[in-house]
Amino acid sequence: MIQPIYMLILIILMVIIGGVVFQAWRHKKKVRRFLRDGFGKAPTKGYTDKLESISEYWKACAKQLPEYRAVDDITWNDLELDLIFDALNTTYSSVGSEVLYSRLHRIDSPDLEELIQAIKADEELRIDIAYYLHGLAKNDYNHASDFLFDPSSQKMAGFKPWQGLLPLVGLAVMPFSFGAGLILTMFSLAFNQWTRSRVNLRVEHGIDAVRYIANAIHFGGKLANVTETDLPDYADQLRQIIAPLKKIPSRLPVRMDPNNPLSGLLMYFNYAILLDFYQYNHALSVLIKHPKAMHQLWEKIGDAEIALVIASMDQRLPTVKPTFHEQHSIMAEDIVHPLIENAVPNPVDFSRSTLVSGSNASGKSTYVKAIAISAITAQNLGRSFAKSFSLHRGRVFTSMAIRDNIYQGDSYFVAEIKSLKRMINASLESKPIYLFIDEILKGTNTIERIASSHAMLNFFHQQKVPVIAATHDIELTELQADDMTNIHFREQVSQKEITFDYQIKQGATQTTNAINLLKYYDFPSNLTDQASQMARDFKQTRSWSRQ
Known part of the structure; x- marks a missing residue:
């Protein structure tokens, strides 16, 4: 006959083992519920x-x-x-x-x-x-x-x-x-x-x-x-x-x-x-x-x-499995930037080099970045952020968020030159690449910027390297009209507000909004009136006159 003390010990051991098993079962159930509920949701901020x-x-x-x-x-x-x-x-x-x-x-x-x-x-x-x-x-x-x-x-x-x-x-x-x-x-x-x-x-x-x-x-x-x-x-x-x-x-x-x-x-x-x-x-x-x-x-x-x-x-997220084709191009339907909530979708026809013009804050830089991001994720994750996306495999180079490099002692313009030079070097190699540029050579004066930008875009055209470049320079859209497709973003201006629809339009931009933004933020009227008159005179005469 089992002694009571041994029976008690046996019962205690069984309770302990049962408790451990129950805790393990409950923990597993809790984790599986967490995994089930978290699927399809954005990453939690609790752990980064x-x-x-x-x-x-x-x-x-x-x-x-x-x-x-x-x-x-x-x-x-x-x-x-x-x-x-x-x-x-x-x-x-x-x-x-x-x-x-x-x-x-x-x-x-x-x-x-x-x-x-x-x-x-x-x-x-x-x-x-x-x-x-x-x-x-x-x-x-x-x-x-x-x-x-x-x-x-x-x-x-x-x-x-x-x-x-x-x-x-x-x-x-x-x-x-x-x-x-x-x-x-x-x-x-x-x-x-x-x-x-x-x-x-x-x-x-x-x-x-x-x-x-x-x-x-x-x-x-x-x-x-x-x-x-x-x-x-x-x-x-x-x-x-x-x-x-x-x-x-x-x-x-x-x-x-x-x-x-x-x-x-x-x-x-x-x-x-x-x-x-x-x-x-x-x-x-x-x-x-x-x-x-x-x-x-x-x-x-x-x-x-x-x-x-x-x-x-x-x-x-709005994702699609991309397809790959032989032509050195990118084609897409309803592309968006993955970090922007309720982003406005736009088409992409990157079958030839393209200039994206438009006013400040109209969406051209975001559009260019969205294409570059999807071109990368198409090749490394097998997904793009669009309704459809097709491209020829190739390396992506950008020159966008240029800033002074204090550690290397580079000014903005020198940093930009180095960024563009690596694009020149890559275009001389035989491997397919795509180039994405935001505000080419904006770190220098207008005359040299337009002249150098035109020469550089011509160089890429001769090398048969596709480029998408966002620009404020209306003159550049005119100079490149034969070799590049012009598309633009446009704003709606009223006395009370400036609104953007963030939709791509064909052709080069014919509008500017810098002076309108000055008016919108209540700059002195004599300042904005003088700026408006000078801009109108320049468009007519192609030369600057003092007011």
């Missing part, structure tokens, strides 16, 4: 990936990537692609955010349509995939990128695997020779702590990185399991990548956790025998033997994350 951290993965990849397959820094900054990334970033793990950020920098990413359509067709599959990516979680500054292409550079100096065994040997000797065993144990513990003090600062980030890599391997295996029925090719590829990495322990020594009373004991044990150092060296040896495996793992897990991002994006 730190760009300084996630950009490390792209920087490591960029060193291995030919320059012509990447979006350059000027274009990235001109188009504010950091903001585009933030607007699209519904990833659940640091792996996902790192790979998404990297893919947005490229123009040759893999086709994920099979993954995307499977996720859209099966909600439970989508939630299963998202659940394990959520389990992998965000971990800023995980330093995993340090191990991407040259893991041997992360070798630990000053530690030998046998050091961890010395305290255990000392304990084993104690029953036979207590004094010798005690001396060996105390000496080895002191020696190990001295080693940790010397080595720890150098490898602390590496241990954190290996811990996150181990988690990626663990959850990558879970992903393979949940996708094997609906996405067998994806699951097989993931398993093949993981296979040589399975020797890396799935759980490295724990950190101190105030909610786990055992974590402190485990930490002391780890400090005594340097278990984390040993496991770090072991994991590093696996990565050195298979130097491509970790990069492949990141990319393959990233595929699942980006497929979820695109499926969610398709539900909340």
